[in-house]
Amino acid sequence: MTYLPSVKASDFYTKVTDRKHSRSLHGTQETLHRPAGVLLPITLCPRMRALLRLQTYTVAIALSSLISVTLIFYTFSSGGGGSGIQGGSLFSNYRRINHLEHAVETLKSKLSEAEAYEKELLVKIEDLQEQANSEHASTIQVRGIEERSGWEGVGDSPDNAPGHNANQRQQQIYSCRHTDIIKVGRTIGQGHTKVVQEGTLLGRKVAVKSAGMQVKSVKDCLEKGIYHKKEDCLILAMYKVLKEAMILRQVRHPHIVNLIGLCARSENGSPNIKERGITLVVELGTPVHLHELVEDTWAKRVKYCMEIGRLLQFLEDSPMGSTAISDFRDEQFVIVDGALKLSDVDDLSSTEPDCDENMQCLVNGKSAVKCSSNMKCGGLNASLNLFHAYEVFIGPLLSRDVPPSLDTAAKRLLKSLQKGELDAEGMVYRLKNLQSIP
Ligand SMILES: Nc1ncnc2c1ncn2[C@@H]1O[C@H](COP(=O)(O)OP(=O)(O)O)[C@@H](O)[C@H]1O
Ligand SMILES: [Mg+2]
Incomplete structure (x- = not known):
């Protein structure tokens, strides 16, 4: 009966040793058992045998890892794995994802621009409706207001005012709803109390005036100890902006800048026009x-x-x-x-x-x-x-x-x-x- 070197690994080595022993006894039987020749180095010493066993396991683990990696790579590169991305290599799919993400960002920013534009257009429509209503009302009710508007006898008329008479112009002062949509640009001036910025409102260039923490009147207020907190000193500066708005409402004249808008919402100063306490809008000049x-x-x-x-x-x-x-x-x-x-x-x-x-x-x-x-x-x-x-x-x-x-x-x-x-x-x-x- 031919010897089968299966069963347990530990028995296997024992049997090889036995066979070596039997060969020395029976001489010619060796040629019938080829595996003994392959395993010949293992017979050298137990240490080597243990090493070989370790190497066998390592090789087995390495092989299985390689197969797994190859399978994963294949799965991804062939578009499988339930990812839903068809065709192309792993890297081209990665690039495609990047590209799609970028496209989504671009669409998002275009959407917000479109929303802002929509808001602007809605405000414009409301304005036109308001203007049409007041023009209609003034045609019926108001006659001769121009003569009482305070600039008679001067020889000029304020042609750049939103309306055509004092009554209309009074109604046409824009409020926070409009100042919120001003696109604020560079700072064009700074005086004792106010910071003046260039802005665009409904396509028209305007001057945006507000109180700023950095102006001289706020610094003086702190130095003189009128108030101890900057925020309190800012309120004094804001008062001046409000006073300017109130005066501009009363004195309309071709040689006084035209009041376009006023937003009074809080005592807070902010670089963001939508959060700024007081914003005054007048016509822009040099x-x-x-x-x-x-x-x-x-x-x-x-x-x-x-x-x-x-x-x-x-x-x-x-x-x-x-x-x-x-x-x-x-x-x-x-x-x-x-x-x-x-x-x-x-x-x-x-x-x-x-x-x-x-x-x-x-x-x-x-x-x-x-x-x-x-x-x-x-x-x-x-x-x-x-x-x-x-x-x-x-x-x-x-x-x-x-x-x-x-x-x-x-x-x-x-x-x-x-x-x-x-x-x-x-x-x-x-x-x-x-x-x-x-
Ligand atoms: N309507 C405007 N258009 C362009 N620049 C302006 C306008 N109003 C003011 N400025 C500039 O801003 C500066 C400060 O404005 P101003 O109203 O004089 O503030 P303050 O009351 O602090 O002196 C002015 O000196 C001027 O150069
Ligand atoms: Mg000034």
Whole structure:
């Protein structure tokens, strides 16, 4: 009977050893048992045998791992495994997933843009409906409001206001719903209290004014210890923005920037316009720098002076009363479509100074008006405006490169203004004579 080296591994080695032993006894039987020849090195020593056993297991494990990896690779690369992705290699599918993820992101951002645009269009539609309604209403009810709107007699009309009369313009001041959709751009100015940014509202460029933590008035408030918290000081600055909005509502004039919107929602400051406490929106202009204006042509310089004159004429008898530009500087003005306009109105005041005697009603160190029976320097606001206008604009603009034929008239005008001999109407009248060069 042929010997079968199966059964248990431990028996196997025992039997090989036995066979070796029997060979030495029977000589020729060896050729019939080939496995003994293959296992010959195992017979060398038990240590080697144990090593070989270990190696056999290692090889078996390695082989099975290799087969598993190959199977997994095959499964993925052939699109199996229930992944649902058909065809291509593992890497091309990975690239495809990446590509799809990117496409999803792009679609998401396009969707949010489309939603914003939809919102903008809905607001536009509502505006047009509102405008149509108010136009209809005003045609029926309101006649002659223009004459009571506070800028009569000036000769111009605010053509860039949302409506065509004071009543409509009052209704057309945009609120938070609109300011929320303003696309805010770069900062174009910063004054004592306000930060001014460029913005786009319903396709129109606007100036967005708000109080900022970094402005001088907030810093001063902290330094002087008026309040200890920055947030509290910011409220003071916000008050100025609100005051500006309220004043702009009352004084509408071609040479005062037009109020477009106001959003008052909280006391919080925020870079995000949707969370900003107070946002004021006015028409956008170019900041005025006197040193640039003086370089303009004579005709343009006279035109600027006329515009200042008309503004002062209006302020002498504005809906607020006789109003002074308390902080009269070139930086408070902007140029809109070539016209000079007052932009900073938070320092306007229509309270005439108190007095006991004439000597308290001073302009340039000289008594300018009488102390009236109600103990007020009646008319001082208008006189102060004229003097400041002379110092800030009229003097510098009309003193250089004067056409020789107008030199005498220009000098006479400047002297009269310096002496306080003219009111705004008289100044405008005299300026008309300087317009055209004979
Ligand atoms: N409507 C506007 N268009 C363009 N720039 C403006 C406008 N209003 C103000 N600015 C610029 O911003 C600066 C600060 O605005 P302003 O209203 O004067 O603030 P503050 O009250 O702090 O002085 C101005 O000096 C001007 O340069
Ligand atoms: Mg200012």
